[in-house]
Amino acid sequence: MHDDKSRTSTPDTLPEVVIRYLTAHNARDTATAVSVFTGDAMVIDDGNTYEGTAAIADWLDRSATExxxxxxxxxxxxxxxxxxxxxxxxEGDFPGGVVDLHYRFTLRDDLVERLVIEV
Incomplete structure (x- = not known):
């Protein structure tokens, strides 16, 4: 649920860096997906924290094949x-088969500084 301060957006009004990440992640293009993060970026997914681009790249490679x-x-x-x-x-062959995930991006200098993925 959005609060009154948020503004609903459409994919074409998302920041270019977010669109680039989502597109690359969906295509399982790790190199492009990692390129949107700051050097000190952090990703939190499924209770795990990945800090720095090397750890984020490993996480992306693993999640692309799981x-x-x-x-x-x-x-x-x-x-x-x-x-x-x-x-x-x-939608896929993971437990439950369907899930809506919220990708919460924090941006800094036109890059992703933090990404939290949660249900």
């Missing part, structure tokens, strides 16, 4: 000037 799935962007919005959220529906 399950087969498709994604569809279902919602996107800004919570403030440096934070945006993209919701993607994943």
């Amino acid at each position: 399950f087969t799935y498709t994604t569809r962007l279902t919602d996107a919005w800004w919570s403030d000037a440096t934070h945006c959220i993209a919701t993607q529906r994943l």
